[in-house]
Amino acid sequence: MSDSVTVVTGSRKGIGRFLAEHALAAGGIVVGCSRDESDLRHDHYEHCRVDISDESAVIQFFSNVRKKHGRVDHLINCAGVASMNHSLLTPGKSFRAIYETNVFGTFYCSREAAKLMQKRHYGRIVNFSTVAVPLKLDGEAAYVSSKAAVVALTEVMARELAPFGITVNALGPTPIDTDLIRGVPKDRIDTLVGRQAIPRLGTFDDVANVIDFFLSCDSGFITGQTAYLGGV
């Protein structure tokens, strides 16, 4: 990993921040992005303010990465938004906003990263889904369906990018103690966790373990897979 370039979206906080620091500890260069500034300081870390739902901004972001580093080895599509609402009470505007970040943003970043990866015939893309997809969690129709779309995108892009030496996989975490679930009532989290084979909240280390596996040079034969944590 020492000379690798890893792009982490949503790296300002939560899982993205943890994974950016995890990649830095492994010795590579990390380029993070989020809508706001980051306070992460490291000689091998650079941060860009990018709204990944803005196609032009994403194109410019990866153009800058190419000019500065000439390559991207890994893309970790962490940036995401969640919303709890019954489908009958969800405005179209909210539904669209969730898709614009979770689906369109993941697509834009994957497309632009893959353009850089294909030149070197090597790349690893990891997307984020959620256990709420196989658990068909009610009350989050927009979020869950957007993350189901991420799984489908992962599976199709895995096939399209395989000839270029690029793998595309996804991780479906259980609830983890981050901002994303802070607004969710405790009884709902307990119910969700209770449906797992291993009924506990996930940890950042649980996530990093799977990410390391997907990013490994030895995982070139692993693509189009979604790994759910917790035994779902």
Next chain:
Amino acid sequence: MSSKEQVVQSILEVAREMNESLARRIEIERGEDAPLFGKEGVLDSLGLVSFIVAVEQTLDESLGVTVMLADVRAVSQRASPFRTVGALADYVVAQMTGQHE
């Protein structure tokens, strides 16, 4: 604003580089008429993807122009903007001037 001639030269530069790894080479001596994709073209769909990405990056590097050369007609035999070097150059210029819908 970059002229069409500059765009054509950038595309031919990419074709020249790509010819080194192609079994059947792009006929760059035909200039704008050189077929790329389709009936007479030498690029298959994967080759076209690599070619278009290389053109995007070359335009960005040599002319400082950021264009997104994605098009739903990409693999259409008749309407593809990637049929020839000239058609691609016209498409690029249209993108640069915001004429493309």
